[in-house]
Amino acid sequence: MALDRYEWLGRLANRLPEDCLVMSTYIGAVSFEWAHHTEEHHRTAHLGQMGDVIGMAVGLALALPHRRIVCLDGDGSVLMELGQLVAMGEQQPDNLVVFVVDNGVYESIGWSRQGRRPTATAGHVNLAAIAAGCGVPYTVDVTAEDELDAEIELAFSRNVCSFINVRTRPGHSHVRPRRTDGIEDKYRFVRYVERLEGIWITGVPPQDIALMKDRKG
Amino acid sequence: MAMTDAALDAAHEGLRAAGIDFVSGLPDGWQRPLHERVELDPDIRYVPVCNEGVGFSICAGAWLGGKKPALIMENSGLRVASEYIARISLGTGVPVTLLCSYRGDVGETEHWGIPHGIVAEPLLDALRIKYLIVRHVEDLAKSIVRAKRISEAQLHPAAVLVSGDCVWED
Numbered sequence: 001m002a003l004d005r006y007e008w009l010g011r012l013a014n015r016l017p018e019d020c021l022v023m024s025t026y027i028g029a030v031s032f033e034w035a036h037h038t039e040e041h042h043r044t045a046h047l048g049q050m051g052d053v054i055g056m057a058v059g060l061a062l063a064l065p066h067r068r069i070v071c072l073d074g075d076g077s078v079l080m081e082l083g084q085l086v087a088m089g090e091q092q093p094d095n096l097v098v099f100v101v102d103n104g105v106y107e108s109i110g111w112s113r114q115g116r117r118p119t120a121t122a123g124h125v126n127l128a129a130i131a132a133g134c135g136v137p138y139t140v141d142v143t144a145e146d147e148l149d150a151e152i153e154l155a156f157s158r159n160v161c162s163f164i165n166v167r168t169r170p171g172h173s174h175v176r177p178r179r180t181d182g183i184e185d186k187y188r189f190v191r192y193v194e195r196l197e198g199i200w201i202t203g204v205p206p207q208d209i210a211l212m213k214d215r216k217g
Numbered sequence: 218m219a220m221t222d223a224a225l226d227a228a229h230e231g232l233r234a235a236g237i238d239f240v241s242g243l244p245d246g247w248q249r250p251l252h253e254r255v256e257l258d259p260d261i262r263y264v265p266v267c268n269e270g271v272g273f274s275i276c277a278g279a280w281l282g283g284k285k286p287a288l289i290m291e292n293s294g295l296r297v298a299s300e301y302i303a304r305i306s307l308g309t310g311v312p313v314t315l316l317c318s319y320r321g322d323v324g325e326t327e328h329w330g331i332p333h334g335i336v337a338e339p340l341l342d343a344l345r346i347k348y349l350i351v352r353h354v355e356d357l358a359k360s361i362v363r364a365k366r367i368s369e370a371q372l373h374p375a376a377v378l379v380s381g382d383c384v385w386e387d
Contacts, residue, residue: 023278026308045281047281047305047309049304049305049308050304051270051274051300051301052270052273052274052277052301052304052305054274055270055271055273055274055275055277055278055301056274056275056277056278056281056305057278058264058274058275058278059239059241059264059274059275059276059277059278059279059280059281059282059284059286060278060279060281060282061278061282062239062262062264062275062278062279062282063239063262063278063279063280063281063282063283063284064282064283067282081268081270081271081274083266083267083268083270083271084271084274086266086267086271087264087266087267087271087275090265091264181308182308182309182310183309183310185309186281186309186310186311189281190281193281193282193283194283197283199283200283201280201281201283202369202372
């Protein structure tokens with residue numbers, strides 16, 4: 001029995017640790033519904049695209065090892081670049097939890113009377129098993145709501161690099177598309193991280209401004 | 218054949234001088250010693266990958282977390298990474314310094330390197346990536362510093378293509 005995407009993303013949003021950061025997809029139903037549930041909180045980077053979401057989350061997790069990083073991806077995106085799972089399994093950042101909306105179809109491209117175009121997970125492919133084979137320490141293939149609740153609880157109560165694949169029913173996005181582009185999304189997230197971490201990511205760092213003043217005499 | 222010891226020292230010095238503290242990459246014959254050197258540098262987090270596209274994604278994520286990343290690879294890896302460079306950097310403006318072996322440059326001895334040389338510069342142009350070609354060891358360190366500097370200024374990758382005296386002692 002697969003889960004409803006909007007409903008389970010809402011469950012996850014309600015249990016999200018206050019001080020975590022999220023790497024999410026950029027466009028598509030996952031991003032739109034997640035943004036709706038979280039009121040576009042700037043802790044989420046809506047920056048990942050087909051084949052790079054988990055890779056970016058791994059980089060973020062390694063850059064901020066003290067910070068919980070949550071990743072939201074879709075099955076089509078994971079399938080496009082399985083090498084991301086190799087990197088995740090090799091690095092095993094214990095602050096990273098990946099949730100995959102696995103609905104077995106390419107939802108965002110639309111569909112005809114013949115139905116939706118299936119991804120490989122509608123056939124024989126099991127992403128959780130691939131992640132396990134890549135060395136990700138904890139992997140699970142979730143198919144029921146109570147199971148998902150338990151996995152969310154577990155994921156946020158310990159520090160283990162985790163890959164949680166959630167079998168999800170195909171279906172329209174319940175909400176309207178987000179309005180922002182990648183540039184605005186980036187600045188929102190970067191400024192939030194700067195404030196949260198007390199670091200400088202873009203622009204001239206304070207110490208360099210002081211140096212420039214010194215040079216001017 | 219690998220980069221010369223002098224080029225190895227210069228590349229490492231350039232990365233450090235540029236403030237690079239996060240490196241991902243896929244080793245190739247020329248820059249293998251640099252991967253080995255960087256991996257041992259306590260000030261640089263080194264993340265090996267099995268393809269350059271994943272390496273670029275990881276570097277981009279690290280930048281969003283405050284790191285100063287570089288991706289070290291053969292220029293053939295530019296083709297692999299180009300999908301993610303386009304999506305991430307052309308789409309959102311994320312800087313990563315690219316340090317590439319310039320296989321197929323004038324002087325190449327291997328037939329398989331020729332296609333890499335044909336594609337590299339047009340591909341960098343297509344991706345709007347400014348680049349420096351380094352054929353003299355004494356230019357290598359400062360070229361890395363300058364590439365990183367403009368990548369941060371324009372919030373887009375910049376590249377250094379390594380060739381010439383950095384690898385050949387003829």
